[in-house]
Amino acid sequence: MRRLAVLAIAAIALFIMMPAGPRALPPPPAGLMPAVRGAMHVHTNRSDGTGSIDDVVRAASAAGLKFVILTDHGDATRAPDLPDYRDGVLSIDAVEISTNDGHLVALGMPKSPYPLAGEGRDVVEDIHRLGGFAIAAHPGSAKPELQWSDWTAPIDGLEWLNADSEWRDERPWTLVRALLTYPFRPPQALALLLDRPEAVIRRWDELTQQRRVVGLAAADAHARVGVRSLGEPYDSAGSLHFPSYASSFREFSIDLSSARLNGDANADGRTVIDAIRDGAFYSTIDALAGPAALGVAASGSGRAHLRVDAQAPGDATITLFRDGMPVASTQGARLDHDASGQPGAYRVEVTLPGSPGTPPVPWMMSNPIYVGREAPKRDTPPQRPAPRTFMTLYDGGEARGWTIEKSAASDAAMEVIGALPGSQLLLRFALSGTSADSPYAAFVMPAGAAVAMYDRLMFSARADRPMRLSVQLRASEGGGERWHRSVYLDQTPRTVDLPFSDFRPRGTTSSALPVLSRVDAILFVIDTVNAKIGSNGQIQIDDIRLAR
Ligand SMILES: [Zn+2]
Ligand SMILES: [Zn+2]
Numbered sequence: 001m002r003r004l005a006v007l008a009i010a011a012i013a014l015f016i017m018m019p020a021g022p023r024a025l026p027p028p029p030a031g032l033m034p035a036v037r038g039a040m041h042v043h044t045n046r047s048d049g050t051g052s053i054d055d056v057v058r059a060a061s062a063a064g065l066k067f068v069i070l071t072d073h074g075d076a077t078r079a080p081d082l083p084d085y086r087d088g089v090l091s092i093d094a095v096e097i098s099t100n101d102g103h104l105v106a107l108g109m110p111k112s113p114y115p116l117a118g119e120g121r122d123v124v125e126d127i128h129r130l131g132g133f134a135i136a137a138h139p140g141s142a143k144p145e146l147q148w149s150d151w152t153a154p155i156d157g158l159e160w161l162n163a164d165s166e167w168r169d170e171r172p173w174t175l176v177r178a179l180l181t182y183p184f185r186p187p188q189a190l191a192l193l194l195d196r197p198e199a200v201i202r203r204w205d206e207l208t209q210q211r212r213v214v215g216l217a218a219a220d221a222h223a224r225v226g227v228r229s230l231g232e233p234y235d236s237a238g239s240l241h242f243p244s245y246a247s248s249f250r251e252f253s254i255d256l257s258s259a260r261l262n263g264d265a266n267a268d269g270r271t272v273i274d275a276i277r278d279g280a281f282y283s284t285i286d287a288l289a290g291p292a293a294l295g296v297a298a299s300g301s302g303r304a305h306l307r308v309d310a311q312a313p314g315d316a317t318i319t320l321f322r323d324g325m326p327v328a329s330t331q332g333a334r335l336d337h338d339a340s341g342q343p344g345a346y347r348v349e350v351t352l353p354g355s356p357g358t359p360p361v362p363w364m365m366s367n368p369i370y371v372g373r374e375a376p377k378r379d380t381p382p383q384r385p386a387p388r389t390f391m392t393l394y395d396g397g398e399a400r401g402w403t404i405e406k407s408a409a410s411d412a413a414m415e416v417i418g419a420l421p422g423s424q425l426l427l428r429f430a431l432s433g434t435s436a437d438s439p440y441a442a443f444v445m446p447a448g449a450a451v452a453m454y455d456r457l458m459f460s461a462r463a464d465r466p467m468r469l470s471v472q473l474r475a476s477e478g479g480g481e482r483w484h485r486s487v488y489l490d491q492t493p494r495t496v497d498l499p500f501s502d503f504r505p506r507g508t509t510s511s512a513l514p515v516l517s518r519v520d521a522i523l524f525v526i527d528t529v530n531a532k533i534g535s536n537g538q539i540q541i542d543d544i545r546l547a548r
Contacts, residue, residue: 017177019188023289023352029309029333032293035255035281038067038272039248041096041105041137041159041218047072050223053081053091056245061087063249064291066261067272071096071105071137075115076130077532083269090261092269096137099123102148103137104155105218108273113466118529119504120150122468122486128154129488133277138162138220140200151203157214157276158207160200160365161283163248164220167193186247187287194285195357205324208345208368214276215367217283221248252285257295279367288352288363289313296348296366304342304371308335310350310364317351343372384499387458387547391450393522394459394544396422401446405523409433411536412441419542429526430536440527445544447473452516454546456499461541463489468530469539471498472506475518482506482523483514486530489539497547 028034042056043049051059053070060068067090070081080093094107101120109132116123127134135157139148142165148158159165167175167190174192182189207213223245243251259275261268275281282294293311298304308318310333318335320328322344328337339346350364397416404412409432417426429441457471472484483503487496503514524541531537 014180014184018181019185019192019356020354021185021188022287023313025289025292025311025313026333028293028311029295032295032309032311033258034291034293035257036066036259036261036272036275037253037255037284037291038065038069038090039063039219039221040069040216040254040276041071041162041220042068042245043072043096043220043222044070047074047096048222051245054086055223056221057086057089057091059245060089060249062246063253065089065249065253067092067268068249069094069107069272073098075117076106076109076112076127077115079111080109083265085263085265085268090265090268090272092272097123097127101150101153102139102146105135105137105159107133107135107276108270109133114468114530114535115528115532116530118468118486120148121153122488124153124155125488126468133157133273135159135214135216137218138165139203140197141165151207154211155207155213157216158200158204159218159220160204160215161194161197161217161252161361162220163190163193163218163251164222166195166197182243182247186243187250190243190247190251191285191287191361192356194361196359196361198359202324205321205345208347209323212279212368212370214279214281215283215365216254216276216281217252217285217365219248219251221245223248251287252283253290254281254283255291255294256281257293279369282348282364282366284364285355285361288355292364294348294350294364294366296346296369298339298346298369298371302340302372304338304340306335306337306339306346306369306371308337308348309333312350312364313352315353316363317353319349319351321347321349339371341372344370346371384497387456389454389548390458391454391546392544393445393447393546394425394542396424396542399425399445403444405440405442405444407431407433407437407439407441409437410439410441412443414443417540419540424540424542427524427539427541428536429538431526431528431531431533433533435528435533438528439533440525442472442523442525444474445522445524447519447522449517450546451519451522454548455501456497456547457522457544458495458497458547459541459544460493460495461487461489461539462491462493463539464491464537466490467526467537467539470506470523470525470527470529471496472523472525473500473503473514473516473519474521474523475515476520477518478510481509481515481518483509484525493540495543 136148345368348366349362431439433439
């Protein structure tokens with residue numbers, strides 16, 4: 001009898017805790033075509049996910065998705081698989097790259113000629129050079145080491161919502177509620193953990209005023225939760241297959257509003273990536289209600305008449321934001337707004353009453369459209385005044401006072417070679433050893449007190465293949481503090497111009513900016529940040545000057 005009572009109480013408690021099922025929706029507004037729905041940011045067992053590509057695709061198919069973007073961890077030196085249709089789902093291969101400033105998801109990129117790593121700004125530059133698209137992953141993670149930290153790097157997109165970040169910051173009660181109800185309503189139980197990530201959305205709104213930056217809801221699906229620390233996907237102690245790919249894919253999706261797929265995997269792969277690039281998509285929390293259509297259109301003179309159509313129930317609220325500030329709001333399925341004389345980046349959030357989170361997670365989130373001005377292009381680097389005063393450090397001939405420093409198993413050599421006119425330095429290196437030895441080769445040029453009288457270092461250089469060279473300022477007094485700036489080199493000769501204010505600490509330093517009065521050496525370093533062990537190469541360098 002007592003056991004029955006306990007069971008009854010447990011059943012009632014579970015009933016009270018149970019999140020509502022997905023809301024029923026009216027038919028889509030006339031003229032809105034159904035979106036091409038997919039999931040972005042998925043890990044397979046090629047990195048720290050639990051499922052094979054087949055498992056992922058099967059789960060996506062069951063969830064009604066048309067594409068999945070696979071983002072296994074890597075340094076981009078693996079050639080991505082070609083887009084491929086299986087079970088009616090297009091799988092698109094991409095990569096999640098770890099940088100010093102957080103993780104970047106790189107889309108639409110071939111294999112890189114060298115490992116991509118190091119500072120976020122350099123990895124973004126490399127992704128762009130390779131024709132790719134750089135998205136800051138889980139920028140608002142509760143784990144500081146997983147947050148995106150360089151907001152001046154010219155990223156093309158960010159994850160306004162990341163399922164893996166969302167649940168790390170939840171209150172215990174919400175976690176318990178989600179865990180207990182997960183077996184019964186998995187997508188809705190997962191959605192209990194969502195809220196509106198205020199700080200990330202504020203960052204996004206700031207960036208879109210400068211250039212087009214898209215916002216995506218990212219599954220970050222691993223289908224695994226570490227057992228020991230409950231929640232660490234990288235934990236090797238053992239893991240539960242929770243949440244499953246299938247539940248993650250039913251929780252939310254990104255929805256391409258105008259893309260049409262025709263069954264040709266390569267062409268469709270490009271279509272999906274281009275739609276993301278253009279911001280021609282929105283995100284929907286399908287666990288609340290979905291699939292759902294959303295249209296945001298600008299028409300009329302100056303494209304100033306904004307019209308939002310949503311496949312929304314009558315109690316939904318559509319809010320229009322301009323440069324991050326709400327400017328219009330209405331209940332229902334349609335919003336009209338006259339934006340004449342109000343240029344800006346406009347985007348839409350649709351909310352449903354009773355949504356989880358404080359503040360509640362938006363049910364649908366559009367991407368910005370620009371009114372009264374073009375979508376600003378990627379940041380062009382600021383034009384600096386041309387230097388007028390120079391001091392030559394090397395201009396052909398013997399490299400007087402230069403030395404070589406290297407790890408034990410690596411090789412490095414310098415020689416003077418002929419050039420037109422005169423001569424230049426050839427630096428040759430071969431990195432060998434194990435990763436435990438941190439192989440490196442460094443060419444060390446003495447630098448006197450003159451450094452402090454200038455504000456930049458300039459030189460001309462080329463390499464025999466695409467690579468990155470770390471240029472370092474070292475102060476031997478004070479334990480060898482170093483500041484560095486990484487530069488890209490390839491077969492094309494180029495003039496490198498490195499303002500000292502762009503240098504950043506390498507290791508621990510007493511000051512964020514180089515203390516020029518203490519710098520006594522300038523190093524040209526090849527190490528395993530951007531070069532593989534076993535690789536070799538050569539660099540021609542000339543016209544090394546201080547300038548201001
Ligand atoms: Zn990550
Ligand atoms: Zn990830």
